[in-house]
Each structure stands twice: as structure tokens, then as C-alpha cells.
Amino acid sequence: MHSILPFLIAMVLIVVLLGMLANRLKVAYPILLVLAGLIISLVPGLPPIKVNPDLIFFILLPPLLFEASWSVSFKEMKKWWRMISSFAFLVVLFTAFSVAIVTNYFIPGFTLALGFLLGGIVSPPDAVSIGAITKFVKIPRSTSAVLEGESLLNDASSLIIFRFALITVGTGQFIWHQAALSFVWMVIGGVGTGLALAWLFVQGHRRLPTDAPSDIALTLIEPYILYWVAEQLHSSGVLAVVSGGLFMAHRRLFFLSSTSRIRGYSVWESFTFLLNGVVFLIIGLDLPEIVDGLRSKGIPLRTAIGYSLLVTAVLIVARIISSYVALIATLIFRPNVAPRPISRLGRFTMPLLLGWTGMRGVVSLAAALSIPVSLSDGTAFPYRNLILFITFVVILLTLVVQGLTLPYLLNRAQVLRGLQGEPPEAAKQKLVRDLRLHTYAFLKERYDNELHDHAGMRQLLQHWEDKMKAADEDWMNHKTKIIFLEMLECQRQYIAELNNDPNVDEDLVREQLFLIDLEEERIRMALK
Known part of the structure; x- marks a missing residue:
């Protein structure tokens, strides 16, 4: 413990310092942290970083999702629920399908099941990255609502695809009716569990003689309870955290005092900043170990980089296509809610910008690391190191390339001026x-x-x-x-x-x- 404590303290210190530097440079802090982790990992004599996926899935993911659900505008989510649902479920499925088809065709021996596995890993954009990047630019309220709502729900849909693909790779078969029933239960069970437990939490805050410290302490453990109970019931822990968080956020005025709300805001802001910072730093630190694993399997680094660039391009193109399809569907079926920019050219530029917001992050990292080393029969999991490498490169490229260019594109896009609505x-x-x-x-x-x-x-x-x-x-x-x-x-x-x-x-x-x-x-x- 004493040997790892200085390293943990150093990580937190690096996160804080780079966060301040990012604000000074007006750059999203996840970008600097990933690059810093990559640079630090090249230091000779540094011990290899081994990340337990449970650390991210159970320790880091629930509070991040819970905090995001408290920050999102519930009113805007209801207004744009059709587009949010399509991006959170249909677009994720289309993206995973596109990745599966392309990798099955271009990567020798890569089956459709492995393709869907990789697609489920890399399909969900990361809420933290998008929020940090759009912090320094003004974007339309409708676009912000779609991105925030999508980021809350797409993690659940991508992880469901990932689980089914993982079972298919392990068993060699895919039973449609069982998968459909499992999907329905994961969605209904996850949402139902989240709402039921959230109602109990609200009643507890109301009826127990809590003060600000106890209220804040309870909110810190509640996302873990939501996630754990839902997972024990074999439903979606992500949906349980999101639905429970939205339920409680909508009622925060009725069960939390002003003191609890004010102090809790500061506590949660610092807490989630440190959690996110550690995750993005780990992404950069862990990449050299993934490269070593790739070389141990005899896969040339240049070939793996080529596959990674191909998958990244598929993700970007699939999201842009989906954005245009969503706009066309809205113009046909719901023209009264379609955004009205200052020009026709501006309207059809919007999906391009929306499609460029697909930065990957925490969930993709956790899912990739959770792939077992071997199958149930003891054989090595096929292409595990390649999947890990592709995932890490996708996260790195989307963060750095899209993350650095998105603010510039948003500032330059004249289309946004007509979308701001009332000043x-x-x-x-x-x-x-x-x-x-x-x-x-x-x-x-x-x-x-x-x-x-x-x-x-x-x-x-x-x-x-x-x-x-x-x-x-x-x-x-x-x-x-x-x-x-x-x-x-x-x-x-x-x-x-x-x-x-x-x-x-x-x-x-x-x-x-x-x-x-x-x-x-x-x-x-x-x-x-």
C-alpha cells in the first residue's frame, strides 16, 4: 500500500495541474490527460499499468452517470426524446453493425461476432469528452440536449450489444428469441429497478433526520446501490443509474435542503472531475502494455494501426450518415420541431457538426478491458489484444483529432448563429x-x-x-x-x-x- 500511495497521489496531482492548464489553454482536459498518460508511460523503468475492469465498471462508471443525469435538462430530453432515442439505440446499433461488416471483410479471421463485439465497445460517444470540449464554445440548446441525452442512454445499448456478442463468441451460437427477451428484461428491469430504488432514496431523505453531510454521503453511495442491485437482477445497471438519477434530479427541491444542494454541488463537481481525470490518464498509461501484447501475438504494429484507422473512419462516417438520416426523418415526420437555421445550407451543415461529436472514452475503455483472457474451454480469446489496441487508438484519435478540431468548426460554422433562439x-x-x-x-x-x-x-x-x-x-x-x-x-x-x-x-x-x-x-x- 505504501508503495502505490505516492503513485496515486502523483496521478491526482497531475490531473489537477493539467485541468488548470486545460482551462488556461481553453482545451478539453481529457485530451491533455490522455496525451500526458501516453508520455508518462514512455518513461523508462515505470512499472506496467494493469487496470481491473471492475474498477471502471463498478467504481467509476456509476457516479459519473449519476452526476450526468443530475446535470442534464429533463425538459429538453422530453422535447427531443425521439432524436435522443434514435441516437442512443438505433445509431449505436447501426454503428456496431457497420463496424462488424467492415472488420469481418478486411481483417482476416475476424468473425461477425467479433465485429459486433468491437462495435459494441467503440460505438458509444463519451459524455465527459463532449461536455469538456463544448465548454469553450456556444452550441444550440437543441444540439446540447441531444448530445447530453444520448450520452446518458447509449452506454446501456452499447453494453447490451457487447454482452450478447461476448456470449456468441464464447458459445459459437446466437439464439434470437433468447437475446430479444434478455434485451427487453435488461431495459425494463434496469429502468424499473432504478425508479423503484430512487423512490425509496427520496423517501429516506425526506423522512430521516438528515443534514447536509449525511445527505451528500447518501448521494455518493446511491449510484453504487442502483448499479449493484440491477446487475444482481441481470438487468442493465447503467439504465438503473440513469433512470434513478433523472428521477431524483427532477425532485431535488422536495427532499434536499438548500444547504445540501449547495454543498453537494461542490462535492460532486470535484469528485467527478478526479474520477474522469484518472480514467483518461489511465488510457494513455495503458497503451504501451497493449502494444506489447499485440507484438506477442505476432501482429505487426503497422497493420494494427491500419485496422484502427479504418475502424475510426467507419465510426465517424456512420455517425455522420445517422445524423443526416435523423434530420431527414425529422423534416418528413416532425417538421414543426426541426431546427430552423438562417439558410438551407446551414440546415444541412448541422448533421455534419453533430456527426463530428463522437469522441470515445470511459465506457469503451471499461468494456474492452473486461474481455476475458480465455474462453470457457481454456483457449485464448480470439483477437483480444487487437481489439484492445483498436479500442485504445480509437479513443486516442477521436479525442485528439475530433476534440481539437470541433471547437474550431463550431466557432466557424455560420449555421449556429441562427439556432441560438432568444439571447x-x-x-x-x-x-x-x-x-x-x-x-x-x-x-x-x-x-x-x-x-x-x-x-x-x-x-x-x-x-x-x-x-x-x-x-x-x-x-x-x-x-x-x-x-x-x-x-x-x-x-x-x-x-x-x-x-x-x-x-x-x-x-x-x-x-x-x-x-x-x-x-x-x-x-x-x-x-x-
Whole structure:
């Protein structure tokens, strides 16, 4: 333990430093971490890195998915659910099928089952990479919603394909009706398990005498419970975490206090940043060992690189084709929801940009590493080292090539200017103005007499949006603080109801709710 502790500390330190450098350079931090891991792995005398797939599947993946489900806009997911579903399931299946056909044709001895296995591994784009890369550019809300929603669901569909292909490779047969029933159970069982457990978690937060530290601690273990229970029932642990996370995120106002929400946000942001950073650093560190395994099987490195470039090209082309098919289907069947850019050329440029967002990452790494070394009869798993190498190169290429060029393409694309809709600042000002009017009406209706009798109360009515002056008892006495808290709860309920309006941006709603939570925390600290 003492020998590995300095290495773990060094990894965390590298993740933090490279994260700061990435922000300074306005580059997605996964790119720098993968390249840094690759450079570090070339240092002579460094011990080989062996990654246990359970470390990624069970330790790293559940909290990453859980946090992503709390961050996504549920309203936008409902609005674009058709396109999200098609990208999360149909596009993943089409991508896996394309990889299977191409590899079966070009790689000698590579069966269709192995092709589907590789396709299931490399088909899902990585949510973390996309989010980190689009952080420095403005993209349309509809595009962001599709990418976020897709990234939550495509992991489950790709892992289902991977499992079925793994069974087929091991047994040599594929029974369609059994696979169909297993697929249905994995989806229904995973979603059902996630919703049932999430309901229990919400009730626990509501009824137990929790405080902020205990609330945060519970949210840290809940994704692991969701994943583990679903996997024990032979359903999809990924879907259980995603569905449970969405259920709880949509109800966070009703079972978490303002203190728990504020502190939990900071804890989860730091926690997931470190988890993601370690994973992407491991990707670079582990590549030399994969190359050694490839050479031990007599596969020339140049040949393996050629196969990797071919698979990467198939992934990019398949996603671009799928994006155009999705746009055409939307224009035919749902023209009223189709995005309306400033020109016809712009409309047909959009799918090209959407297709260029397919960076791979955490799930692909975990799935590739989970391939067994040998089959049940003791024979070596066919082409395992080649599949691992192709997966690592695909992750590296999509992160570096697409990741570095995507911000430039998004900034240069004139098509995006017509997709932004109402300027965010104008929408924010309207929301704040409506909130002030609602607050003024609440105070006049509930405390009109007290407002006239006390100078501090009159000032509260006129300047409630200013920062508190807790030290000035004439301005903020105990009675005023109680009314202030009641007023903030009124604001919170108004904003929550306003969120039901499909025309109100959920990001603005969350921003205002966060500011209300902060204001409440200031008041409560003054009451102590």
C-alpha cells in the first residue's frame, strides 16, 4: 500500500495541474490527460499499468452517470426524446453493425461476432469528452440536449450489444428469441429497478433526520446501490443509474435542503472531475502494455494501426450518415420541431457538426478491458489484444483529432448563429424581472401592514435583491429574517412552477434556484 500511495497521489496531482492548464489553454482536459498518460508511460523503468475492469465498471462508471443525469435538462430530453432515442439505440446499433461488416471483410479471421463485439465497445460517444470540449464554445440548446441525452442512454445499448456478442463468441451460437427477451428484461428491469430504488432514496431523505453531510454521503453511495442491485437482477445497471438519477434530479427541491444542494454541488463537481481525470490518464498509461501484447501475438504494429484507422473512419462516417438520416426523418415526420437555421445550407451543415461529436472514452475503455483472457474451454480469446489496441487508438484519435478540431468548426460554422433562439441574457433578464414582480406581490399581499410600520421592512420591499447586511440589526432583525426566508421559499416555488413552461430555459431556472439557495444560506447563518 505504501508503495502505490505516492503513485496515486502523483496521478491526482497531475490531473489537477493539467485541468488548470486545460482551462488556461481553453482545451478539453481529457485530451491533455490522455496525451500526458501516453508520455508518462514512455518513461523508462515505470512499472506496467494493469487496470481491473471492475474498477471502471463498478467504481467509476456509476457516479459519473449519476452526476450526468443530475446535470442534464429533463425538459429538453422530453422535447427531443425521439432524436435522443434514435441516437442512443438505433445509431449505436447501426454503428456496431457497420463496424462488424467492415472488420469481418478486411481483417482476416475476424468473425461477425467479433465485429459486433468491437462495435459494441467503440460505438458509444463519451459524455465527459463532449461536455469538456463544448465548454469553450456556444452550441444550440437543441444540439446540447441531444448530445447530453444520448450520452446518458447509449452506454446501456452499447453494453447490451457487447454482452450478447461476448456470449456468441464464447458459445459459437446466437439464439434470437433468447437475446430479444434478455434485451427487453435488461431495459425494463434496469429502468424499473432504478425508479423503484430512487423512490425509496427520496423517501429516506425526506423522512430521516438528515443534514447536509449525511445527505451528500447518501448521494455518493446511491449510484453504487442502483448499479449493484440491477446487475444482481441481470438487468442493465447503467439504465438503473440513469433512470434513478433523472428521477431524483427532477425532485431535488422536495427532499434536499438548500444547504445540501449547495454543498453537494461542490462535492460532486470535484469528485467527478478526479474520477474522469484518472480514467483518461489511465488510457494513455495503458497503451504501451497493449502494444506489447499485440507484438506477442505476432501482429505487426503497422497493420494494427491500419485496422484502427479504418475502424475510426467507419465510426465517424456512420455517425455522420445517422445524423443526416435523423434530420431527414425529422423534416418528413416532425417538421414543426426541426431546427430552423438562417439558410438551407446551414440546415444541412448541422448533421455534419453533430456527426463530428463522437469522441470515445470511459465506457469503451471499461468494456474492452473486461474481455476475458480465455474462453470457457481454456483457449485464448480470439483477437483480444487487437481489439484492445483498436479500442485504445480509437479513443486516442477521436479525442485528439475530433476534440481539437470541433471547437474550431463550431466557432466557424455560420449555421449556429441562427439556432441560438432568444439571447440568453434577454431571457435571463425577463426571468429576473418576472421573479421580482412576483416577490413584490407576495410581500404586499402577506405583510403590507408590517412593511409600513418598520423602516427595515420597507427597505426589504424596495431592495430585497441587494446583498444582505446581516450586521445591521435595524435593517435585518429576527422578524425580517423569518419573512425573508418565507419570501425565498415563495420565489423557489414560483421558479419551480415556471419551469413547467416549455419556453423557459431550464438552465436559467437552475441558475436562479441556485442563487435563491445561496441567499437562504446567508439568512440561516445570520439566524445562528
